[in-house]
Amino acid sequence: METASVLTVQNACKHFGTTAALVAIDRQIVRGEWVGLLGPNGAGKTTLVRAIAGRVRLDAGRIAVAGTLGLVPQEIALYPALTARENLEVFGSLHRLRGSLLRERVAWALGWTGLAERAHDRTGAFSGGMKRRLNLACGVLHRPALVLLDEPTSGVDPQSRERIFGMLTELQREGVALLHTTHHLDEAESVCDRVVIIDRGRIVAAGTPAELVAKTLGSAQEVVVTLDRAPSPPSLPAGASADGRTLRMASADLGADLPVLLGRLRAAGHGVVDVRVVRPDLSAVFLHLTGRELRE
Amino acid sequence: MIAAVIRVSWLALIRDRYALVLTFVVPIAFFSILALVFSGVDGDTLPAIRLVVIDDDRTASSALLVKALARETGLRLESRTAAAGAARDDAAAFVRRGDAAVAVVVPAGFGERLAQFPMATLSVELFSDAAADPVAPHVVRGLLQRAVVLAAPDHLVRAVARWVEEEAGPLTPAQRKLIEEVATSVGAPDSASARAVPSPFQVVVTDVQAPGAQSQGAQSQGGRGRDVVSYYAAAIGVMFLLFTMTTAMRSLVQEEESGTLERLLSTDLTMGRLLFARWAFATALGCVQLAVMFLWGWAVFGLDLFGPGHLAGTAVMTLAAAAAAATFGLVLGTVCRSAAQLQGLATVVVLLMSALGGSMVPRYLMPEAMQRVGLLTFNAWAVRGYEKVLWRDAPVTALWPEVALLSGLTIAGLAVARLVARRWESA
16 A cells, blocks of 8 residues: 555644634545544544635644545535436536546446436435435545545444445545544444544544554453352452442453452352453543543 | 536426425416406505696796695695696606606696686696506596695686676676675685685596507507506515525525535535525526516516517516525525524515515505615615516616616625625635
């Protein structure tokens, strides 16, 4: 994969009144990279995306996009009275596609979205998933170098979601860079090459999901044991805590720690009902860094 | 790019039956109902009728008549002079142009004939436009007759005495003395007995829009369709034009609400082009809407759309009115924060402007103060322009005040809309 940068954000600053929306943001996205942009509501995600789209004037810093930009808003930004083909033609025209090139790209988009057979149906009658796919297609029809995706799977069923990820993966393979704003941490963890967490206008963490977890929470895993009755404090091993019948203990070496823990519980006369090992994920990282759950 | 936006508007319109009905069917239905109801309307009284008096006699008696008319509170009198032999044409022209609701010509010889009795040959000619104002000529005729009596009651008494002498023989000195005393008495200012003197002369009423009423060949052939239908075609057309424009511009707000505007502005489309495309489409739609309305009026109600100069004048006014109305819609579309807000505000503003501007009730029926306030509305100027063309046979050049004002509103409105729309561009 080429490493040419398609997006460069340097020291981007923006204030709305006394509120700092963006504080010294520095970031690059390279060709074919899929970057997740995470943050609680009001963190500055939308401001950053709008600034990249040229819709917010920065107080300081600069943003450079190499090539064209595609925007896929969270809302279904289509004309419901128009057919799928007409919507594609309109947005293609607005991206200066003309004649045979426009026809070719519309045909590609209809095939890519699986809507070729519904090309002449008005989009107002489409299902949520179909609208989402067409919404996506209208934003990438002109072969942008960078696509800004705002919650591209919002409100769709798991099947449609998978299909949309399949479409985006295709784009990524073609070298298109994706900046993906989402509230679905599991989604970001599974599909994004890198994740940027933003809070109060600042980037608080950035890296691959695994890097973020390791850097923020270390490599420790959590053992969660459900017992037949609440344990007495003297029977608890060092580093363990109990909440009713549930016992939790952090472990950096599961192979060594788990047999010791179970042996001690058995010796104390406890029956073990269930044992789970919980790996730290982006949710834990997010909670740790922002002090907030990420909710829509 | 502009074409793409216009295409969206066009497809959205033709696929929206509700919008089509609102744009083309409802205005025609309203117009048809009102045209049917009011095409034979007449009235009773009117406040402050604009009256032009041309005194072709220029005697003391005619001056007294003009003075008596000027005292009438129901008249707003303007005294004019005319070149020799041109009084009738001038009077008709005043009414035709709408400068006066009624014009009166006091003919040469009026004073001389006033001293004779009977007065069958004494007539005053009154020019009116029954289509533009069906009530005024009746009011002015009554006031005119009263004014003649009030103007020179002593002349009348003496004229009657001379007639009696001619018909029945000379009066005795005592009878003459008595008549002179009566004449002197009724001739005194504020004499109550003057009111009892009967109307002594004829008022010839000429409708300036009736066939053969004009002497300079400006009359169209075969009668005219300039009745109340013309008024309602313009008035209702203009009112629904405003409604259509606000409905058309609702798409702007909806695009903002749906996120489509964000997407549109992320393309190569600029806000200026987007607004221009919306405005151009709305203007074209308005032209078509008004054209359909006038064609319906022509086909069903005999509106004189194809009379001399009418088509050109109507086209000019339609373009000016549609452009201004589209701008009005554009301003509302950019100012309002939601479709619901736009709908509510538009309904109030359009109804208010229509009521004051003469789209619901002819402005000549309104009190003068309200007529003046009405001039602040788009409707008043648009209806006035159509009135000039379809009622008064004015040439296209005579439309310059209306076209200039509507064009000024258009330019100012476009500038305002562009400025307000900056809030959608970049923060």
